[in-house]
Amino acid sequence: MKQKRWGVFFILFAVISLVLAGCGDDDDDGGDTTTTEAGGDSGDNGDSGSSGDLKVGMVFDVGGKGDKSFNDSAFKGLTEAAEEFDVEVRELEPDAEGSNREALMRQLADEGYGLIIGVGFAFAEVMPAIVADYPDTEFAIVDSVVEADNVASLVFAEHEGSFLVGAIAAQKSEAGHIGFVGGVETQLIQKFEAGFVAGAKAVNPDIVVDVKYITPDGDFSGFADPARGKTVAAGLYAGGADIVYHAAGQSGNGVIEAAVEADALVIGVDSNQYLSASPEAQPHILTSMLKRVDVAVFNTIEAWVNGEFTAGTSLFSLENDGVGFATDGDLIVDVDAINELRDQIVAGEIEVPTEP
Amino acid sequence: MKKNWKLQAAAPILALVGAAVIAGIILAATGNDPGDVLQVIVDDGFETRRVVDTLNRAAPYYIAGVAVAIGFKMTLFNIGVEGQYRLAALVAAWAGASVNLPAPLHVLFILMVAVITGAAWAAIPGLLRATRGVHEVISSIMLNSIALGLGAFLLHRWFRAPAGEYPGAVGTEVLPTPGRLPLLNGLVEKLGVDLPPGTRLQSYIFIALIIGVAYHLVISRTRFGFDLRASGSNPEAAEASGVDPKRMVVVTMVLSGAVAGLIGLNNVMSNVGDQARYTDVSVVGGLGFTGIAIALLGRNHPVGIALGALLWAFMDALQTPLSSAQLPKQITAILQGVAVLSVVIAYEVVRRIEQRQQASSLRRDSEPPPASEVAPA
Known part of the structure; x- marks a missing residue:
């Protein structure tokens, strides 16, 4: 009897310590929410639609924050805007199943946030219903288009940036064999693939490009699974590719790990992943396709603060430096040639495909 | 034979109180004020928006709980x-x-x-x-x-x-x-409840x-x-x-x-x-696994599952105001987990107490020469 009772206590203790360990991990990621208040009272320098302080809210998608890629880029834009302007910002993240995206947005709107930004295409699903209920609040969505009088849609020419990193990879590859890892086989990620393959073939028409997606369309776990990202990338390296480009969100961290283990090169995505990589991973990062979500977010907040918020679609491309590539690490063979390609795309001399 | 109803009713209440205490200790240990969380629950948890959210979430949870409970009734584990x-x-x-x-x-x-x-x-x-x-x-x-x-x-x-x-x-x-x-929505508004914009009370319930x-x-x-x-x-x-x-x-x-x-x-x-x-x-994914927890919480009983589903949905709905108040929303997941464990443990304890009581009452009844030993003439 006694022994059994101690067993129960032991199990309880184990469960509690597990739970506590879980909490600790979350704290290391920087917690959930932060409020940054820059300065005191703001002037009347905006048409926030709500009186008083200027408040900007941001809602990420599931598992978004801390991906060192797409979402963190959006967060960077928000933080910079909070430092630059007299605005209060808050960012939220939905629960693990993503069942309260809409509730969080409405919560921010109810609390008088004047500009609310949804990060990720999944918000296009819930935003049409929300924005109609809050005509005096401005909204923005990254990576998709919502047509309404109070929504700014921020979309990117990912295929153009991917074209350039494809060219960089083709220049660098000794094996004449490179790879691509997509998180989920959606139309959006296929844009990355199409540009990358076209760019590589523009430099070396004989190059072999292996393309792998972690999950098919409809199963979004492929963006948040570093372990599977690593397995898939390791397969590409073992198959002969010496450079792999990933467009896989958080799973990309696994791709970078695989590059370190295979002693090969990897191309980052969205953020400049050289800067967030560990010192032992840095020599393996050839470049990153920069998708300047931070710039798009920052500009949107700036325009809103200045009372110049405009609804409608804004395209961020090579032309306005909305996409580009990173040169940290000095591993690129011929930067001038790449810049030349860039100019040709901007001038319309090269047409980059958006579908593979 | 007769179940001790006082014990049966005390078990879930004790379990939930225990879960709340453990959650409070965890909150305090991670540097949060349990009072703040309680404040959010009291202030925000029963707003119209949250109540509607709770009811909408409870319907699928209830169905999931019943689906799992059907298997449990004959010790089949439909995971x-x-x-x-x-x-x-x-x-x-x-x-x-x-x-x-x-x-x-x-x-x-x-x-x-x-x-x-x-x-x-x-x-x-x-x-x-x-x-x-x-x-x-x-x-x-x-x-x-x-x-x-x-x-x-x-x-x-x-x-x-x-x-x-x-x-x-x-x-x-x-x-x-x-x-x-x-x-x-129309029905509820006829009853005199004002729904904030965008709240949709589903009839799936x-x-x-x-x-x-x-x-x-x-x-x-x-x-x-x-x-x-x-x-x-x-x-x-x-x-x-x-x-x-x-x-x-x-x-x-x-x-x-x-x-x-x-x-x-x-x-x-x-x-x-x-x-x-x-x-x-x-x-959304994960409802099937939630159903297992809810069937356990509700002890496979149709009313028990309903209470479990409502409790679970209520805690899920709390995640939104908790994140908004910069409090760790994970506390609701911890509360849910600890609640299931506490309920399981509490009922096991009750079962053992009842077993002991039954055994002793049987012993008492059979103190005079046991009937089985009286051989028929």
Whole structure:
């Protein structure tokens, strides 16, 4: 009897310590929410639609924050805007199943946030219903288009940036064999693939490009699974590719790990992943396709603060430096040639495909 | 023989108090003020918006709890509810968007497709168990992965709306209006409750209610329900009394899967505009596993499951105001987990106390020469 009772206590203790360990991990990621208040009272320098302080809210998608890629880029834009302007910002993240995206947005709107930004295409699903209920609040969505009088849609020419990193990879590859890892086989990620393959073939028409997606369309776990990202990338390296480009969100961290283990090169995505990589991973990062979500977010907040918020679609491309590539690490063979390609795309001399 | 009702009622209350205390200790240990969390619960938890959110979430949780409980009643562990409902929701949403029927028929058609898909998928582990002795936990958990993959394949290959037709996630076509369930907003407003903009009280709760009543009637009022409970508590005795155990396994799994098929459709059938379709956003994952916890919380009892589902939904709805108040929303997940553990432990303790009481009362009764030793003349 006694022994059994101690067993129960032991199990309880184990469960509690597990739970506590879980909490600790979350704290290391920087917690959930932060409020940054820059300065005191703001002037009347905006048409926030709500009186008083200027408040900007941001809602990420599931598992978004801390991906060192797409979402963190959006967060960077928000933080910079909070430092630059007299605005209060808050960012939220939905629960693990993503069942309260809409509730969080409405919560921010109810609390008088004047500009609310949804990060990720999944918000296009819930935003049409929300924005109609809050005509005096401005909204923005990254990576998709919502047509309404109070929504700014921020979309990117990912295929153009991917074209350039494809060219960089083709220049660098000794094996004449490179790879691509997509998180989920959606139309959006296929844009990355199409540009990358076209760019590589523009430099070396004989190059072999292996393309792998972690999950098919409809199963979004492929963006948040570093372990599977690593397995898939390791397969590409073992198959002969010496450079792999990933467009896989958080799973990309696994791709970078695989590059370190295979002693090969990897191309980052969205953020400049050289800067967030560990010192032992840095020599393996050839470049990153920069998708300047931070710039798009920052500009949107700036325009809103200045009372110049405009609804409608804004395209961020090579032309306005909305996409580009990173040169940290000095591993690129011929930067001038790449810049030349860039100019040709901007001038319309090269047409980059958006579908593979 | 008689159950001690005081003990039975004390168990869940003690369990929840215990869970709250443990959660408070965890909050304090991680540098948060438990009082702040309590403040949010009191201030924000019972706002109209949260109450509607709680009710909307409770309906699928309840159905999931019943689906799992049907298996539990005969010690079958249908861990495959997750795959059953996700596949069923996809197929039903697609089928519903592909036909045009008058309103009540259309709704019925969608629900029937969901029931059949869920039942068919659950029949696989049932048949494997009955004919090949494969344990249903192993096969149904494997089938969860297969269901996800198959769902993604079906969606991508045949079921999806043409690219670019709707913004946002990939999904099926939108359900035509006759296939949608009415909202209860009008009814509630007639009762004098003002709903804030954008709150939608779904009528799916009535489907949950019907399932609950049916579950109660089948389990406690039918021959099948009796056989089910008998097979669960004493399979040898049940078999001796003429129950075919293999048939029972298959039928139970099929029933469990049929109910599971209905879990995921609440948003698809109640959403407005372009949201009334199957996407990763309208049909969220994880409800099948939540159902296991809720069946445990509710002790497989139709009313108990309802209380468990409401409690679980309430805590989920709290995540929004908690994140907004910069408090760790994970505390609700911890509370949910600790609540399940506490309930399981509390009832085990109660069971042992009752066993001891029964044993001692039996001993007391048999103090005079035991009846069995009195040989017939």
